[in-house]
Amino acid sequence: MMKIDVLSLFPEMFEGVLHSSIMKKAQANGAVTFGVTDFRDYSTSKHRKVDDYPYGGGAGMVLKPEPLFAAVEAISEGLEKPPRVILMCPQGETFTQKKAEELSSEEHVVFICGHYEGYDERIRQYLVTDELSIGDFVLTGGEIAAMAVIDSVVRLLPNVLGNADSPVLDSFSTGLLEHPQYTRPSNFNGMEVPDVLLSGNHAEIDKWREQQSLLRTFERRKDLLKDAPLTEHQRKFLHQLKRENK
Template sequence: MKIDVLSLFPEMFAGVFGHSILKKASEAGAASYNVVNFREYADNKHQTVDDYPYGGGAGMVLKPQPIFDAVSDIKSKSDANPRVILLCPQGERFTQKKAEELAESEHLIFICGHYEGYDERIREHIVTDEISIGDYVLTGGELGAMVVIDSVVRLLPNVLGNQESHMKDSFSTGMLEHPHYTRPADFRGLKVPDVLTSGNHLHIEQWRQRESLKRTYQRRPDLLEQIDLTDEERNWLEEIKKEQI
């Protein structure tokens, strides 16, 4: 996957792309990163990329020209048809499902804005996806882009050491993930559930499924409204509800 990022602060991405899973993905050839300062595409001698909004109002608005030209230049060098993602508080709420969808793409272009907002023509004529990572406002789109990129790249083939790791992550199954334990089995009197040390893989898997359902019911019951539960899961849910009384 090829990933291009348009940002006025490209140095912010050096640490993120140079460590952990994102670095591993690059070294394995699963992903490549290119961060472009779109100020370089400004067509004026001062490299101005923003201006006052028509009609007045607070703040500055990003001009269309630098971003139009930057995206056009990147596309001209691409063998794919890139998806152009605008990080924006008005965008679609980012989810694991969206991450999985984007992970199927060959080329992604992220636009990170600053100031008051974007000229609407950028949104209308360049962008394929508008994404928000939550109902709050950040200084710019860089942190949001980092979140989305990390979430997407870890889903690419051969990036995680165990390819099944992400398949049972929270939200990948529609529910929150079950609890995890590791050695020692008894830590200061706090013991690991017996089923996990039993060696009975069927019972372990059933325990994990039930605990996943329980955690989702307790912390994000809204997610259960979007899931078709099996008969067994519905029975577990009734038991879990009774346990909470």
């Protein structure tokens, strides 16, 4: 079972997310447990202060090291193996499906959600193991970013999704975007499902899906093709696409 702890100044933000849909199912199936802690509880200040003015001056407030170090120490007490400690930060490594797969193999992960102008640098240097960003933009705090990462990681755990093949075939898991999907009715207001999907020929269906996945990636995310583990057959189809689109 995986354990995920979150350190936040606004723990109430996680109530709906962690107790609904797939997150609720994951807990019911024994795949994960969650803990959400207000790290104000670890402040040494009479008024539970967790931030202060930056040395050298400047705008905004900076999160102090003491509460976060104390909170992580309390969470880690008695553990044989220290947890993976993730700092949600715009300066961090861009989060990817590959990173989600990596984190899904951990036993214990702690997410730190900051606010204000930034973190005391000693938090980065001596407390966290990873810094993650969900994109090149800035949010009010790390909570929403942490929710996105947690959702992405937990859905990869065993017995969480209804179909074990679902995460394997997701966009980015194969290095490519997922192929188009269709369901009933086969004809909706004159808009028809491709004939191959109704043929019952699974070899042709697999071929169509593979080609559509390559086509969609080529049209929307050419950058992914640089590192995608393509077969020789896929490379030939991609070369054909490039010729046709010159």
